[in-house]
Amino acid sequence: MVSFTSNQAQCVLGQKLEVLVVHDPLSPVPPPTPSKNLPLGNTYKVGESKGWNVYDSYFYNTWSEEKQFNVGDSLIFEYANDANDVYEISGDLEFMTCDPTSPVAVHKTGHDLVRLTEPGVHYFITSNSGDCEAGLKLRVMVGPVPKAVTYPNFPKKVDLSAMERLNNWLKTFKHQPQH
Numbered sequence: 643m644v645s646f647t648s649n650q651a652q653c654v655l656g657q658k659l660e661v662l663v664v665h666d667p668l669s670p671v672p673p674p675t676p677s678k679n680l681p682l683g684n685t686y687k688v689g690e691s692k693g694w695n696v697y698d699s700y701f702y703n704t705w706s707e708e709k710q711f712n713v714g715d716s717l718i719f720e721y722a723n724d725a726n727d728v729y730e731i732s733g734d735l736e737f738m739t740c741d742p743t744s745p746v747a748v749h750k751t752g753h754d755l756v757r758l759t760e761p762g763v764h765y766f767i768t769s770n771s772g773d774c775e776a777g778l779k780l781r782v783m784v785g786p787v788p789k790a791v792t793y794p795n796f797p798k799k800v801d802l803s804a805m806e807r808l809n810n811w812l813k814t815f816k817h818q819p820q821h
Contacts, residue, residue, distance in 0.1 A: 683714030683758070688780060694721035694728065694768075699777035706782050713787045715758045719766070723752030726768050726778070730756065737765040737781060740774035758784045 688694050689705060719728045728749040729742045736744065748769075749756065758764060767779040 683712055683716065685716045685718060685755075686711070687718045687720065688766075689720075694719045694726060694778065696773050696776045696778045701777055702780040706780055709782075711758055711782050711784045713758060713761055713784060715784070717756045717758065717766075717782070719749060719754045719756065721752055723750055726752075726770065726773065728754055728756070729767050729769050731765045731767055733765065734763070734781075737767060737779060740767055740771050740779065742767060742769040742771075742774075758782070760784065761786045 686709060689697075689702065692701075721728075729745040730747040730749075731737060731742065732744065732746050735741070747756075756766075761784050764782045764784055765780070766782075767774045770778070
C-alpha cells in the first residue's frame with residue numbers, strides 16, 4: 643500500500659497550480675544582489691525626519707555633504723509611494739537633467755533600502771520631473787570599505803576578571819595612618 647501526505651494526494655488527484663513569471667519589459671530589472679560579502683555599515687535615512695520629499699533645491703545636496711558614506715552603508719528612502727519613487731541612475735548628465743529613462747534600479751515601495759556596494763558617485767532621482775527639478779534628487783559620494791583601526795600596544799586579551807580588577811584598584815588606596 644502506498645501512502646501519501648495530504649499535499650501529495652492533492653497533487654496526484656490533479657489539484658495543481660501552475661505559475662508563469664514574466665518580466666515586464668517596461669520595468670527595469672533591479673540590480674543583482676552583491677556577490678561579495680560586504681561589512682555592515684551605517685544606515686542613513688535620506689532626509690532624516692523629513693524623508694524623501696520636495697523641500698528646496700539644495701536640501702538633499704546639503705544633507706549628503708554632511709555625511710561620509712562608505713561601501714557597506716545603506717540608504718533608506720521613505721516617502722508616499724503613491725506620489726513618489728526613487729530611481730537610481732548612472733550619470734551626472736541624467737542627474738542634472740532629471741532623466742529617468744535609463745535607470746540602474748527603480749524603487750517604489752515607499753520604504754526602500756539601498757545598499758551602497760561600490761565606491762564612487764551614486765545618483766538618485768524621482769521620476770516626477772517637476773519634483774526632481776525642484777530638488778528631489780540626491781548625489782552621494784561613496785568611499786571604499788573603511789579599514790579597521792588596529793592598536794598594537796593594547797593587549798589582545800585581558801585575563802583578569804572584573805572582581806580581580808576591582809580588588810587591584812582598591813589596593814591602590816592603601817590605608818594611611820592619621821597624624
